[in-house]
Amino acid sequence: MHDVRSDGDAILRLDNVNKHYRRARSGQADIIHAAKDVSFELERGQMASLVGASGCGKSTVLKMIAGLIPPTGGEITLRGEALTGPNEHIGIMFQQPTLLPWRSVMENVLLPIEIREGRKAANAARERATQLLEMAGLAEFASAVPSELSGGMAQRAAICRMLVTQPEILLLDEPFGALDEFTREQMNVEFERICRSREATAIIVTHSIQEAIFLADSVFVMSPRPGRIVKRIDIDLPRPRTPDMITGNRFNEYVREIHDLLFGSGEGASHD
Amino acid sequence: MTDQQTVDPEVLIALAENERKTLIERTPQWLLVLLFGAAVVTVWHLAVTYSGISQLVLPGPYQVLQDLIFTLNNLFTGGYVAHATWITLVEVVFGFLLASAIGLTLGMIIGATTFGRKAIMPYVVAINTMPKVAFAPLFVAWFGFGIESKIMMAAFISFFPVTINTAAGLAATDSNMSMLFKSLEANRWQTLIKLQMPYATPYIFAGLKLAAVWSVIGVVVGEYMGGGEGLGELVRVAASQLRVGRVFAQILLLSLMGLSVFGFVTLLERYFVRWRR
8 A cells, every 4th residue: 555665755753863862981981872773764654663672772763753863863844844953744643641640641642732732722722622532432521630540541641632733743662561461452453443534644662562563654674883774664454454454374474574673583593 | 169169178177267356456446545544544543652853833623623524614714715716726827827828828729830849849958957936036026016926926836737738739730630630731721720720629638637736836836936815825824834734634624726727628628629539
């Protein structure tokens, strides 16, 4: 459906993006490459996942795109314009739902509008927020407080909050990593449906190979220290993705390929 | 479920024996409190009666009860105790409000600005290490013998816990929530009002509760040094006349006053921090 190789109308583009930290330890300056020469581009409506072991810099890459930390080299462009900080066209969510516990679910969902455009605009957007909550199955929890929600419900509320400003790019930092296996699979299915319905462009950071494949058109496999992209694997599975695909042959071939890239190929690795 | 059928009966007996409670454990707490209090009063009574301690130094329980009844009677019939209690209450409430205002402002400056944290915080800590009671004569010299010097003394003694707790609460903001606000391009003021302050309310109320109790101490110290018409002055006069029973009764009133302000702050806390289960 998407020609992921095309470089014509990329909406987001990373060009040799680097991030290194200087760590002074016992006199010697130590340079840690959290991300090295990361380059890729995404088209509108494309979903990509960044997969790698913990500490490989995948979250760093995501936070640089979100404008939360500045890169030390390279360039990130959105529709050809350089990104230098947080941007209203980019929405992000984290592993924790990060809902403000003193606000109702509805007020939490409206928070991005309230901050960017003021309380009036937030009130005017109530209908849109209600539709989002309905889509997420949270309609009757609009006036509940976050402590009344389960982990999966709270994360769905966080999705609604990310979507309420209708950002062009969605960034998800291990969004379902804190959930149990059943809820996680269910969330993957729901999230894929939501993204399809809005033709969202999304980058999902995850350490779950299955999740990376299930959600993405392209999986970027990252190696640790220095964190760089070792391979891009395009996932040729039909949309919408369904849970029974996970046990299918094609899916498992992808799993094996990524697994081998991340952990070496078992006995085969002995001869380098 | 199948486990229950296969449990060894001896194990059950051992568990039951483990759960056998002592007599003290089975007695309700109010009864224990009452019994212990009665024991203390009895020892007190016996000591005063048989040791030959002068009534002027330590009156017996009966004498203290009489003084308490007199004091309460005077309070509720609008006598001089009522007037003194009112004066002291006004001083405590205004002292507490002033301490809260100073503490919140200073705490916000320290907690929300780098300048405050680096330049002002050391002074606040330095002031706190001073024995603040020693300043009482100065406060009388600066603010006179009226209620002003007592209010200032109370505020001076109790602004510190509010300051420190406000600053600590503002600095404790969840890092994920800070990142969320940053990604939403929230400005400093929005972050302070919509995130940091609400997040800090449990901390702030912990400080306010301390301040509520400490402001009573401040007022009493102020009245000891600067006279006036409050309960502290009554205590000082009664003590100088060796009417120890009256002193006890008046201190009880002061303690009830501290408890009332504390209770009021706790009610406010229940309302403002109700999101914290």
